[in-house]
Amino acid sequence: MVSRVIPVDSFDLVIFGGTGDLARRKILPGLFRRYASGQMPDEGRIIGAARSDMTCDEFRTMVKEAVEEFDPKSAKDTENLEKFLERVFYVAVDAMGDGGWKELGDLLRPDMIRAFYFSVAPSLFGTIAERLKTFDLADDDARIVVEKPFGKDLETARALNKSLAEHFHEGQIYRIDHYLGKETVQNLMAVRFGNMLFEPLWNSQYVDHIQITVAETVGVGGRGSYYDTSGAMRDMVQNHLMQLLCLIAMEPPAKFDPDAVRDEKLKVIRALDPVEPHHIVRGQYSASEKSASYREDVENPRSFTESFVAMRCEISNWRWAGTPFYMRTGKRLKARTSEIAVVFKDAPHSIFGAEAGVHRNVLSIRLQPNEGMTLGVTIKEPGPGGMRLVDVPLDMTFAEALGPDAEEVPDAYERLIMDVIRGNQTLFMRGDEVEAAWAWTDPIINGWTNRNDVPKPYDTGSAGPDDALMLMHRDGRRWREIKE
Structure with a gap:
């Protein structure tokens, strides 16, 4: 190739x-x-x-x-x-x-x-x-x-947009989010809108729920002074995870055009319901034998800033009504990984009986490491002894499926900079997108302040606070394992 x-x-x-x-x-x-x-x-x-x-x-x-x-x-x-x-x-x-x-x-x-x-x-x-x-x-x-950061709340985002707009029109402003430059993020649009196989199933009738995970093994490092005034919600959820949510949930744009794509993303943000307090979990990593605690890293012994967030979101539109979206992100977790998992519903009737167990199709979209996609399908386990079902992956890891050229996939930044030179804003955030994201995020952050919310401690190298597991268990679901 x-x-x-x-x-x-x-x-x-x-x-x-x-x-x-x-x-x-x-x-x-x-x-x-x-x-x-x-x-x-x-x-x-x-x-x-x-x-x-x-x-x-x-x-x-x-x-x-x-x-x-x-x-x-x-x-x-x-x-x-x-x-x-x-x-x-x-x-x-x-x-x-x-x-x-x-x-x-x-x-x-x-x-x-x-x-x-x-x-x-x-x-x-x-x-x-x-x-x-x-x-x-x-x-x-x-x-x-x-x-980024494009402001720290709606008020400052509006002020920043106004300041830039005094000298440049919107078509000249490129708000860069490197997550949108990743090969797999763009492939998400190709898979959705370039294949008849998926789009008819991409709705609440067939999708049980969707999980978006961005996990990091590192702590705040040298960004302590910035991070302690921002936290995971401002640093990751309001921009990176929000953009992934938009791409996975948006309606098909009329064409692959910057404003057409961004119009559909904006509709998703505006359709997001407010998040109830019991549908969100904040966490802060504790010290371990080999690493310092969050408070030690930011040199603030009384910090209540979160290094982990998990939440359950819902989108009130015809496509997604009743389908929950679970998002989580955190530092000092057990593995570095970014994944979007589309979990499809069970077959309406199993002809194989209860002993066959529960098997679900899951489309896993890996942003890092080993960018690629995996579709889990159910087949008969080889060998005699009756009809035993097993789940196997249909794997499309880019480096394996596309050969040596896949190893030369451009880094997100270099791809996006070349798009700037071309004048293509498709993968950049528009000012109204940024403001709509803050309008949804601000009430969540303000609620924590008003309730004197304290982040739950979690062990370094874990999957986050136990309360995050319960967030899923209450709905009869489980987080996918965080692994390389």
Whole structure:
């Protein structure tokens, strides 16, 4: 199987915060992979912009070291790496002042696509947007990319959207959520809307429930100061899990068009029922022999911020009425995995009798690790001795099913950045989506505050608090095992 690499048009991409952690870990190595794959034109250029006073050569050295550290396999292509570095530049810019903006403008070329990646704190978004217009660096075709968090509640999200809208129209703003750039997330739309097999069954008549799990083995690490003011609800549920829920539940859009897709996602968010307090569980990881507790990690001995959330949601529309959606996410859990599981209902009548047991079809969509999909089907167990039923997987792990090309699946960030250059907003959140998600999330968070809710402790390396298990058991269901 030969992959098709379609080059993008020539561009100047400016990365504000170009010396920061995100740029070094994800953005710059991802851009190099796109260059090495032939997708980036020779005229494409990357311009780092930050406060640090360094030369272009010093910045190129930093970029080379970042690729070698965070993508050593790709860094072995030394010939392409040297050519890529020739397309890398740097300007010292004062985001809060006037320094460096004229120099940046002198470096930008006319008649090129201009994209500006705001890899900085959200408090700087409005200021940088204003400076780009004041110094006439961005025309009506320019694009800006902003990282989450998109506010910390509905009020701040509206203020952020308003601030950006004062300088750029909605078609220029790309709110990036790297989960939407994952290969399997996009394949979810292909499976749903490209196969007659699934779409007729994709509703409450045939689906018993849906589980969305994003589990991490790591703690908050060096993000303690940020995370303790956000928690799992703001950091994961309001954006990542909400987007996965929308893609799994939305109606078929009229066409694969940015606004058509995002219109249907917005309808899902607006159809979500409020979550009752007994349908949500918060947790906080405890200390173990090998790792610190959450409170020790964030250096706040009285913190009541959650590192785990599990909840039962319902969508009040014709397709999903009566079908529960269970979501959970947490840190310091037993394995790192992201999965969407569509659990279909039992057959209406079993001809094999009670001794055959209960067997259900489950479509498992794995986002990480080992991206792919598995459909569980029931067959007869081989051998004599009567009709014994057993569940077996129809497995489509990309690396196995699609051969060597599947191993070169682009990272989420590099895919999304190329979509910015193409001007394709399908996989980016629109402003009204963000606000609708906060409008649903805020009452949940405010309810915790008003009730003085305290997160339930859970052991490091577990599946989360016992109360999360009971959330499912009360409904006669069980969480799928968290495993690699």
